[in-house]
Amino acid sequence: MFIISSLTGCGGSTAAPDDYVTNDGYELSSDDTGKTESDTSNSIGKENIKVGVLYISDPAEGSGYSYTHDLGILGMQSNLGLSDDQIERKIVDDADAEATKAAMEECITDGCSVIFTTSWGYMEATAEMAEKYPDVYFSHGTGYMSNGTNFNNYFGRIYQPRYLSGIVAGMNTQSNKIGYVAAMDTSSSEVTGGIDAFAIGVASVNPEAKIYVAVTNSWYDPEKEEEAARKLLDMGCDVMAQHCDTPYPMTLAQEYGVYGIGYNSDMSKEVPQACLCSVIWNWSAYYTAAVDAIIKGTWSCENYYGGMSEGLVEMTDLASFCAEGTQEKVAEATAAILNGSSNVFDGEMTTNTGEVIGSAGATLDDATITGGIDWYYENVVVVE
Numbered sequence: 001m002f003i004i005s006s007l008t009g010c011g012g013s014t015a016a017p018d019d020y021v022t023n024d025g026y027e028l029s030s031d032d033t034g035k036t037e038s039d040t041s042n043s044i045g046k047e048n049i050k051v052g053v054l055y056i057s058d059p060a061e062g063s064g065y066s067y068t069h070d071l072g073i074l075g076m077q078s079n080l081g082l083s084d085d086q087i088e089r090k091i092v093d094d095a096d097a098e099a100t101k102a103a104m105e106e107c108i109t110d111g112c113s114v115i116f117t118t119s120w121g122y123m124e125a126t127a128e129m130a131e132k133y134p135d136v137y138f139s140h141g142t143g144y145m146s147n148g149t150n151f152n153n154y155f156g157r158i159y160q161p162r163y164l165s166g167i168v169a170g171m172n173t174q175s176n177k178i179g180y181v182a183a184m185d186t187s188s189s190e191v192t193g194g195i196d197a198f199a200i201g202v203a204s205v206n207p208e209a210k211i212y213v214a215v216t217n218s219w220y221d222p223e224k225e226e227e228a229a230r231k232l233l234d235m236g237c238d239v240m241a242q243h244c245d246t247p248y249p250m251t252l253a254q255e256y257g258v259y260g261i262g263y264n265s266d267m268s269k270e271v272p273q274a275c276l277c278s279v280i281w282n283w284s285a286y287y288t289a290a291v292d293a294i295i296k297g298t299w300s301c302e303n304y305y306g307g308m309s310e311g312l313v314e315m316t317d318l319a320s321f322c323a324e325g326t327q328e329k330v331a332e333a334t335a336a337i338l339n340g341s342s343n344v345f346d347g348e349m350t351t352n353t354g355e356v357i358g359s360a361g362a363t364l365d366d367a368t369i370t371g372g373i374d375w376y377y378e379n380v381v382v383v384e
Contacts, residue, residue, distance in 0.1 A: 043297030052088045052107030052115040064245035068264040069118045072283025079288045094121025104129045157307030159197035161279045161315040163344045165261045166201020169239045171326040176209040179232030181242045181249045185215045189373040197344050199377035214383045220245040266316050278316045285312045351375040
């Protein structure tokens with residue numbers, strides 16, 4: 001169940017995939033027309049809303065990033081009772097600014113009143129289009145740009161379940177070599193922060209283990225992701241993790257007879273013999289609240305940054321073949337995150353170059369976590 005307990009962002013049905021979960025924790029007060037007594041003059045009405053979504057890859061291709069965002073869109077569509085023709089999907093390379101703007105232009109021409117752009121590379125084009133079309137709502141996934149009127153950004157505390165999955169990896173490695181396929185280097189705080197949270201989790205249960213990171217320098221490149229995964233596996237890594245779009249690190253882990261930790265969606269369906277757990281997004285929690293707010297005219301255009309307590313991110317149940325004691329360690333760490341006694345990036349942290357980050361009794365703030373992590377934790381080794 002997805003529960004929206006503190007949304008700070010802007011806020012017939014299709015059949016859903018097998019791993020779709022209804023956002024039944026979100027209470028809708030509108031009637032069949034989408035109108036309520038609290039509607040403002042800016043309300044659109046459910047019958048008139050049309051949603052455009054930009055993806056960097058075809059969601060039908062598998063279990064990766066775009067697939068998971070599309071699960072969230074399907075969840076929103078089901079929760080709000082929107083028809084298929086009220087959703088318009090575009091697949092466009094986020095490195096091509098002109099193609100990105102053209103895709104948004106097409107959505108607007110087709111009547112879209114809200115556009116979600118799901119990848120980092122869409123950010124500047126989205127900002128430009130928001131200025132050009134002040135009456136259209138633009139919401140960009142990841143990134144940092146917004147304008148306070150019709151353009152916000154949304155992301156989540158994915159580092160929380162990343163940390164938990166690091167505990168799983170540390171408890172289940174035999175070689176003490178853990179592989180991690182990363183889309184970007186330390187220039188991306190999103191990727192690097194995830195690696196560091198994972199590494200901190202590993203170190204908390206297994207100080208002897210190392211995390212070997214192979215960077216593809218692309219948000220979506222199947223060939224490079226496969227190459228990076230094979231390199232790490234050939235080095236002897238016996239647990240694989242990832243921040244990349246394809247499931248290659250997982251499928252190859254099963255091929256090599258070792259373990260993997262999935263990302264974006266539950267990857268146990270592809271690799272049941274290898275998947276220890278998956279770090280997943282429940283994007284429906286955000287998309288439902290955002291579109292519902294636009295329908296009602298209550299969209300505030302604040303940026304959204306949800307976590308485990310909001311139901312936006314989580315770690316799946318552990319595989320039955322996880323090492324003894326893993327569940328207990330994960331349960332303890334989960335409770336600490338949820339009760340606020342742990343923020344993952346707490347106290348003094350030593351980087352892999354010997355620098356000390358943070359201070360005793362303190363924790364990194366959100367701005368640093370989202371935009372200022374350009375260092376690797378002490379147990380991280382970069383593979384060239």
